[in-house]
Amino acid sequence: MPACVSEPVTVDTAPPRERPAPRPRKRDDYSHCRPLFDQLAALPEHDPGRERLRERLIIEFLPLAEHVAVRFSGRGQSRDDLIQVARMGLVKAVDRFEPGKGADFLSFAVPTVMGEVRRFFRDTGWAVRVPRGLQELQGRLARGTTQLAQSLGRAPTPSELASHLGIDVETVREGLLAANCYETSSLDRPIDDGGLSLADTMGEPDDSMALVDDHQTLAPMLKRLPPRDRAILEMRFFEGLSQSQIAARVGLSQMQISRLLTKILHQLRAQLGE
CATH class of the missing domain: 1.10.10.10 (Winged helix-like DNA-binding domain superfamily/Winged helix DNA-binding domain)
Structure with missing residues (x-):
């Protein structure tokens, strides 16, 4: 069986360089790390060996964090940022995992890392800041729309979404409106074949407006x-x-x-x- 890193190392927190997507590793590829969690849990809280074991585990599972981050790429956030967020989720997973509970680490770590990445999108992916409740509602609407579209063969109406999610129609409309805040259009975006941009169609301040009262x-x-x-x-x-x-x-x-x-x-x- 392959051995884990034998020397204390520090996790690199600098933005990773652009590189090909990591090859997904199989569950058995991490089997050699299972005893390390038991060793980590057995050490006293202030034992210096805990930090060394923790760093070894984090480094061993870095490919898992990168694999999750790549799954979320292409959604308006840089890949480097997603990898950093996924690594933070991995650190939380290592710190919170309790081997005595029965579940293996991968079953615990994957949803933890994915949850951290999703939280990153929820908190920073909006072009216009909206309340957290509306952000969560928009996520429910997105999932409900996908489910209904598969069964109906078309986009669902607000009434159908409301019935599917068990909420009123006005709440659905409010959530759909909030979805428009997720991404904005650039003022430099062309709006016709002649090269006219959105900024070209916007008005300018009119100084004569100050003279209206006079x-x-x-x-x-x-x-x-x-x-x-x-x-x-x-x-x-x-x-x-x-x-x-x-x-x-x-x-x-x-x-x-x-x-x-x-x-x-x-x-x-x-x-x-x-």
Whole structure:
């Protein structure tokens, strides 16, 4: 039988380099480590040999953690992060395993490691943060949708999901809406064949919005002006005519138009100030 590592070592916590997926090991490949769990459990709590045995077991079962992590790859999280999380799950499994309970370590470790990876997705995989209850509900809905789709041959309706899961329809709709928070679209994503992106269709801040109140206050004042004064203001500020052009249109001199504009604007400012 192969022997375990004979020297004390420390688990490497640095991000692993990109490499091919590890070959799944068979249950018998770990049979040589079973006695180590018994030895670990028999040692006193503060015995220095406990840490050495613990490190040996963790290193022996690292391929198991990597195999679980690879199963979850391609779901929006980096493979290196998934491997690190799976390794943390493995450490928890080694620390919590009790060989006297009867079950073998693999039966205990696999769900423990998978649970740690799933928790990582649940806590960090959401583009928009939503309450934990809604995240868990979304997971139930995803599993229920898969089960019903296989039996119905189509996507289930919210009512069918509610009946299948034993919850009300409004709760199902809320969970389906929360699922939209799991992944967001990039603003640089093209939306047509011409290269137009989502960001290109978004509006920009309009500085004139700050003047809306002034415009609403000024409108009734303009209506109360004499027709000639109102016409002069419209030609100057709405049509963009010069004072000379206005003078030629109304039959006055440019100097008279200048004085009229000054007087009209002074009156309007005074009323706005009031």
